[in-house]
Amino acid sequence: MTTIRDVAKLAGVSPSTASRAMHDSNLISDKTKEKVRKAMEELNFSPNYAAQSLANRFSKTIGVILPIREESVGNNPFFIQILQGISTICNAHDYIVSLATGQKEEELIQNIDNLINRGNVKNFIFLYSKENDVILEYVKKQKDVFYVIVGKPYDNIESTSYVDNDNIQASSDATNYLINKGHQNICYVYTNLDEMVQDDRYVGYRLAVKEKLFNSYKLNFSSDNREENKEKLLTFIKANPQVNGIVACDDITGLTVQQILIESGIDLEKYEIVTFNNSIYTQIAKPMITAVEIFPRFLGSEAAVLAINNGQKTLDVGTKHIIVPHKIIEH
Numbered sequence: 550m551t552t553i554r555d556v557a558k559l560a561g562v563s564p565s566t567a568s569r570a571m572h573d574s575n576l577i578s579d580k581t582k583e584k585v586r587k588a589m590e591e592l593n594f595s596p597n598y599a600a601q602s603l604a605n606r607f608s609k610t611i612g613v614i615l616p617i618r619e620e621s622v623g624n625n626p627f628f629i630q631i632l633q634g635i636s637t638i639c640n641a642h643d644y645i646v647s648l649a650t651g652q653k654e655e656e657l658i659q660n661i662d663n664l665i666n667r668g669n670v671k672n673f674i675f676l677y678s679k680e681n682d683v684i685l686e687y688v689k690k691q692k693d694v695f696y697v698i699v700g701k702p703y704d705n706i707e708s709t710s711y712v713d714n715d716n717i718q719a720s721s722d723a724t725n726y727l728i729n730k731g732h733q734n735i736c737y738v739y740t741n742l743d744e745m746v747q748d749d750r751y752v753g754y755r756l757a758v759k760e761k762l763f764n765s766y767k768l769n770f771s772s773d774n775r776e777e778n779k780e781k782l783l784t785f786i787k788a789n790p791q792v793n794g795i796v797a798c799d800d801i802t803g804l805t806v807q808q809i810l811i812e813s814g815i816d817l818e819k820y821e822i823v824t825f826n827n828s829i830y831t832q833i834a835k836p837m838i839t840a841v842e843i844f845p846r847f848l849g850s851e852a853a854v855l856a857i858n859n860g861q862k863t864l865d866v867g868t869k870h871i872i873v874p875h876k877i878i879e880h
Contacts, residue, residue: 551594560588610645611635611856612670614684616677616744617657618772625801626828627845631676631699634849642857649673658687665691672859674852678702678711678745695859697852700745710859710869712852714843716746719875720753723796723823723841726877728761732794732821736766736785738806739798747798750825754796766792770802779809786815795822800830803838827878837880847873 557567562581570577570585588594613635615628632646639646647664651657661684664670671694675685678700688696698711720737727735737754739747751767758765768785770778786792797803803824810817817836824831827840851871 551592553594555592556585556588556594559592560584609643610647610664610668610670610672611639611853612647612649612661612664612673614649614657614661614673614675614677614688616679617651617654617684625799626830627799627826628676630828630845631849631852634846634851635674635853636849637846638850638853638857644853644857654683657684661688665694671695672856673697674856675699680743680745695856697855697859699848699852701749703745706870708869710855712848712855712871712873713746714848714873714875716749717753717756719825719841719843720750720796721757722753722875722877723825724754724757726823726839727794727796727821728757728763730821733761733763734766734789734791735763735794735796736768736789736792737796737798738768738770738802740770740772740802750796750798770805775805778805779813782806782809783813793819793821795820797822797824800824800826800828800838800840803840804830804834807834807838823877831878831880834880839877839879842876842878844873844875 553567553571554564557564560567560570560581562570562585566577566581567585567588570582571589613632632648636646638644647668647670649657649660649664651660661673673688673694673696675696675698678698679685680703682703685696685698688694696710698709699713700711701713701716702709702711724735735754735758737751739751742748742751755765766785766789768781770781795803795806797806803822806820807817807822810820821839823839823841825841825843826845827842831838831840851873855869855871
């Protein structure tokens with residue numbers, strides 16, 4: 550197996566100089582760095598960052614914490630796209646991405662604990678923001694651990710690093726889109742208002758209908774029980790026949806509403822739906838659904854930049870808070 554000593558020998562430098570060159574040290578001249586790079590290429594050598602991390606008690610690994618949900622987050626394109634954004638930045642800076650998941654709080658905490666104590670991971674990205682989150686509280690108590698939140702934090706907003714959309718404004722824009730198309734009775738459909746993003750979108754919806762002095766409606770869907778959702782939606786429609794517009798908290802929820810309406814033989818001409826995320830789901834729906842594009846890959850890449858800067862100060866981003874724009878996409 551090729552080692553750093555082999556690279557140093559081929560480049561005509563000491564192993565310590567080769568190591569500094571690999572880490573782009575200012576102590577090493579550009580000429581020497583180029584010699585070391587050429588030797589690495591010739592020997593097809595990649596630095597063993599995991600071994601270096603153990604030696605330095607620092608891991609070039611970003612732990613990504615996924616939310617605990619009844620349905621699989623792997624089925625949600627939002628999380629796939631945001632992970633792609635994170636991976637793009639981490640790969641460019643020789644960081645490894647490690648996922649922390651769990652079906653229950655205890656399982657997720659155990660996985661995070663393993664990353665911290667066995668893998669020396671000190672840097673995490675939360676892909677959600679939730680009120681009274683025991684997972685976040687656990688991470689906060691760990692020594693020398695940094696974290697970034699994708700979403701707006703519930704507390705300590707000024708001191709917490711986070712990346713988010715302006716979900717209140719985005720939802721207000723989505724609601725006004727329906728209002729401008731002549732809809733006066735609009736319902737907000739959600740799955741969990743304990744999640745900051747869904748709550749903010751509900752606030753934005755309420756602000757828009759209140760400004761027009763319209764009535765507000767909301768409908769709580771289950772995250773994994775389709776038959777229950779069908780019964781809820783049909784019962785709601787029967788009790789509120791005046792409702793003709795839907796703002797759904799995300800693409801999956803919006804598509805579920807549309808499918809239930811179709812299955813029940815209800816004329817889709819009466820109901821117009823706007824969702825969030827603009828995933829492939831909205832584009833393959835029949836008819837296609839208007840969506841608010843929130844640019845999840847950009848959310849992920851910006852979160853990774855903040856996370857790397859948090860731990861090592863290697864990227865001068867000049868801020869701890871990044872707001873990613875949104876855009877309504879008509880299909």
